[in-house]
Amino acid sequence: MLIDHHEIPQVDMDFMNEVHKEDVDIINNIFEHILKYDGSDESATAIDKLYKEWIEHTVIHFQNEEIKMQEMRFPPYLAHKGEHDRALQEMRNLFSHWQQKRDIQALKIYFIETLPAWLQTHISTMDTVTARFFATGQSPCGGGVC
Template identity: 50%
Template sequence: MITQERLPMVAMPSMNDTHLEDIIIINKLSKAIDAKDAGAVSLILKELIEHTVVHFSGEEEMMREKAFPPYPVHKGEHDRALNELRVVAKNFQSAQNIEAVKAYVETLTPWLIQHIQTLDTVTAMFLVNGVSPCSSGAC
């Protein structure tokens, strides 16, 4: 479980709202895992995929519109994470292994926090304030 207080904030409120929705779904998934409710796990995994597609494509559209210099790095990390989530959901449909989903969620939460603290933070600073991460040598 991840509390709202542990969620890092970025400079763009709409991104923070999306991240909060993310942790609400992830926490719901954790509860279904603890309850060993395979039907709920399956439905929530679908919900998480749908939300993640909207979350990532929204950020990617804003980055493309403003020509964010390290766009390929951020997009590459989204593609990798979404692909991993899709594989976990697909495997769950066939194997119904709740422990595998549990192990995934244990890596998803720290990944999400780390992603928000790094790529999302510099992206929001660029989109809102025009601060380029390249000015500090990050490109």
């Protein structure tokens, strides 16, 4: 297991905690396949399928948060959305590299070194502030200006 559910911070909105749990399950499943990768087409295809599902799940995850941020007029919406866009592009770039080169080391480095740290940081900062705003309507920006 790459990421333990207990390592992921809880935020003030249950729907966000639930999707984070789903994220961790998907990430752990892909990582298991990365560790078992044997260079065969079958093994690569299994990673492809799971990675595509992860991207689709992430797109929906981010869109749902962004819709709610817009509906509630969350002041730092653009900053949070910008980080979503950056992370999603990074995921897509890595997947494109994987499909072209079948570079399992690049996947391992991303999943071990980059992804868990990013997930922890994003949830404990941006998602925590956003969830608190969703729950209370209190702006993290002091007076509503960011």
